[in-house]
Amino acid sequence: xxxxxxxxxxxxxxxxxxxxxxxxxxxxxxxxxxxxxxxxxxxxxxxxxxxxxxxxxxxxxxxxxxxxxxxxxxxxxxxxxxxxxxxxxxxxxxxxxxxxxxxxxxxxxxxxxxxxxxxxxxxxxxxxxxxxxxxxxxxxxxxxxxxxxxxxxxxxxxxxxxxxxxxxxxxxxxxxxxxxxxxxxxxxxxxxxxxxxxxxxxxxxxxxxxxxxxxxxxxxxxxxxxxxxxxxxxxxxxxxxxxxxxxxxxxxxxxxxxxxxxxxxxxxxxxxxxxxxxxxxxxxxxxx
Amino acid sequence: xxxxxxxxxxxxxxxxxxxxxxxxxxxxxxxxxxxxxxxxxxxxxxxxxxxxxxxxxxxxxxxxxxxxxxxxxxxxxxxxxxxxxxxxxxxxxxxxxxxxxxxxxxxxxxxxxxxxxxxxxxxxxxxxxxxxxxxxxxxxxxxxxxxxxxxxxxxxxxxxxxxxxxxxxxxxxxxxxxxxxxxxxxxxxxxxxxxxxxxxxxxxxxxxxxxxxxxxxxxxxxxxxxxxxxxxxxxxxxxxxxxxxxxxxxxxxxxxxxxxxxxxxxxxxxxxxxxxxxxxxxxxxxxxxxxxxxxxxxxxxxxxxxxxxxxxxxxxxxxxxxxx
Numbered sequence: 001x002x003x004x005x006x007x008x009x010x011x012x013x014x015x016x017x018x019x020x021x022x023x024x025x026x027x028x029x030x031x032x033x034x035x036x037x038x039x040x041x042x043x044x045x046x047x048x049x050x051x052x053x054x055x056x057x058x059x060x061x062x063x064x065x066x067x068x069x070x071x072x073x074x075x076x077x078x079x080x081x082x083x084x085x086x087x088x089x090x091x092x093x094x095x096x097x098x099x100x101x102x103x104x105x106x107x108x109x110x111x112x113x114x115x116x117x118x119x120x121x122x123x124x125x126x127x128x129x130x131x132x133x134x135x136x137x138x139x140x141x142x143x144x145x146x147x148x149x150x151x152x153x154x155x156x157x158x159x160x161x162x163x164x165x166x167x168x169x170x171x172x173x174x175x176x177x178x179x180x181x182x183x184x185x186x187x188x189x190x191x192x193x194x195x196x197x198x199x200x201x202x203x204x205x206x207x208x209x210x211x212x213x214x215x216x217x218x219x220x221x222x223x224x225x226x227x228x229x230x231x232x233x234x235x236x237x238x239x240x241x242x243x244x245x246x247x248x249x250x251x252x253x254x255x256x257x258x259x260x261x262x263x264x265x266x267x268x269x270x271x272x273x274x275x276x277x278x279x280x281x282x283x284x285x286x287x288x
Numbered sequence: 289x290x291x292x293x294x295x296x297x298x299x300x301x302x303x304x305x306x307x308x309x310x311x312x313x314x315x316x317x318x319x320x321x322x323x324x325x326x327x328x329x330x331x332x333x334x335x336x337x338x339x340x341x342x343x344x345x346x347x348x349x350x351x352x353x354x355x356x357x358x359x360x361x362x363x364x365x366x367x368x369x370x371x372x373x374x375x376x377x378x379x380x381x382x383x384x385x386x387x388x389x390x391x392x393x394x395x396x397x398x399x400x401x402x403x404x405x406x407x408x409x410x411x412x413x414x415x416x417x418x419x420x421x422x423x424x425x426x427x428x429x430x431x432x433x434x435x436x437x438x439x440x441x442x443x444x445x446x447x448x449x450x451x452x453x454x455x456x457x458x459x460x461x462x463x464x465x466x467x468x469x470x471x472x473x474x475x476x477x478x479x480x481x482x483x484x485x486x487x488x489x490x491x492x493x494x495x496x497x498x499x500x501x502x503x504x505x506x507x508x509x510x511x512x513x514x515x516x517x518x519x520x521x522x523x524x525x526x527x528x529x530x531x532x533x534x535x536x537x538x539x540x541x542x543x544x545x546x547x548x549x550x551x552x553x554x555x556x557x558x559x560x561x562x563x564x565x566x567x568x569x570x571x572x573x574x575x576x577x578x579x580x581x582x583x584x585x586x587x588x589x590x591x592x593x594x595x596x597x598x599x600x601x602x603x604x605x606x607x608x609x610x611x612x
């Protein structure tokens with residue numbers, strides 16, 4: 001898998017990008033070299049899924065379910081048909097849908113890896129994302145390997161209505177069965193992770209890692225603003241805010257993400273002595 | 289202002305007139321029965337005119353009608369309801385009512401999202417929008433249900449989970465995520481009733497079950513029309529447009545295979561004859577309970593998994609990723 005290629009590029013000759021946090025003009029080549037972390041303020045810019053995979057996987061990534069696209073269950077149209085919007089997202093993200101799922105190794109540990117891409121419909125979960133995440137978890141169960149999901153999502157996809165909502169139920173049921181096998185699910189919450197994705201596999205993981213500075217929450221700021229009109233405190237819904245409030249296990253910078261993830265994976269896949277036995281007995285008692 | 293309340297005003301006036309005439313008929317010597325018949329025919333016509341062809345937005349308002357039966361109205365019709373309070377960690381959330389009761393003699397645990405009848409009660413109950421502690425209370429009750437092999441019956445009526453600072457600080461996402469996962473594997477039958485408004489993950493957090501019953505004029509959607517419009521077009525005022533596009537009626541939900549049964553409502557909506565609507569829902573619950581309790585737990589869980597596993601909207605394409 002090539003590292004470049006799927007980068008959202010408004011124009012091919014674009015050389016500079018503005019840091020959304022400190023507004024510094026950043027030379028794109030440098031920015032890429034810094035893993036899209038602002039060299040001036042340390043802000044983590046959003047990372048496309050393929051770049052994230054290149055960052056985490058040792059080498060090859062074997063994608064599954066790569067050819068699924070939306071069936072547009074509501075026949076949705078607003079200022080343009082939903083299918084037309086999805087076409088635009090394809091061009092923008094270089095992906096067919098908002099998540100890429102497959103298998104790879106991380107520091108030689110075999111895992112199933114799902115990575116969401118904010119540049120496709122805001123990373124929202126509709127029928128395709130729900131299906132691909134479910135297939136990933138089911139396949140991890142078959143292969144008996146840990147499952148890692150990197151989230152970046154505005155939540156359920158409005159254009160697929162209640163079908164999108166039901167993807168929370170579908171993926172959660174898969175997580176539930178997976179958990180009964182004694183295999184670890186690890187989520188990496190990146191900017192942003194809200195709504196239906198944080199309220200399902202995002203926060204159902206055994207270990208929850210948040211990327212530095214990521215906006216994470218259930219209700220987006222806009223919904224909170226428009227519903228209750230409360231003034232939101234400084235740093236509200238950032239990864240650091242969540243750590244302070246006991247909602248995530250750790251906050252990790254992008255440059256250290258792979259080694260942090262690998263150390264968690266190593267621990268959970270290590271052949272223990274007493275603990276391994278307990279885990280097996282526990283899963284039987286759960287009636288898996 | 290609720291548009292249905294406005295819409296049904298002439299009907300209510302007409303019905304008051306009929307009642308008045310009926311009383312006169314009983315006490316006076318003059319026979320008004322011809323007039324009464326004529327007015328009753330007019331009322332029937334008016335009913336069809338008003339309720340026969342409601343727009344999606346009007347249906348949203350019907351589901352939010354201020355006199356529509358609320359979760360507690362259903363729960364009150366169960367035998368021997370005892371409310372159980374609190375999440376054992378933070379506080380008792382009045383937007384979520386939980387406890388135990390008997391349905392047709394069968395001991396069950398009950399969950400319900402409770403809206404208020406007036407402003408004061410709505411503030412107390414956060415308009416039926418639960419905080420994390422509400423969902424955690426429901427989770428506690430569901431674990432009790434599993435431990436003691438009692439079925440769970442839930443009543444859904446919420447615009448969504450409470451969007452606020454405290455709710456976010458205390459982990460609204462985690463609370464909802466935990467409940468959905470818990471319900472997916474809960475080793476006891478779960479019956480879900482959508483009685484009013486089912487909005488977003490806040491509804492689903494007590495809404496994953498073996499059999500989902502929906503009242504004819506209830507609504508169920510990925511988000512309430514207002515937040516949906518805020519998310520889609522950054523403008524909550526476009527809620528009417530969102531309602532028209534979201535496909536949130538019981539017919540839609542049945543067609544999608546998400547709802548298993550639609551319970552018809554009295555003409556003009558459940559609020560016009562609350563007793564009938566409540567009885568019809570509980571009757572459907574009783575029937576379902578008898579059927580579900582006959583299944584083995586493993587059978588039940590396999591069917592539950594399949595029910596949700598097949599809900600999707602994808603197809604295969606020959607297209608390859610553009611970037612390759």
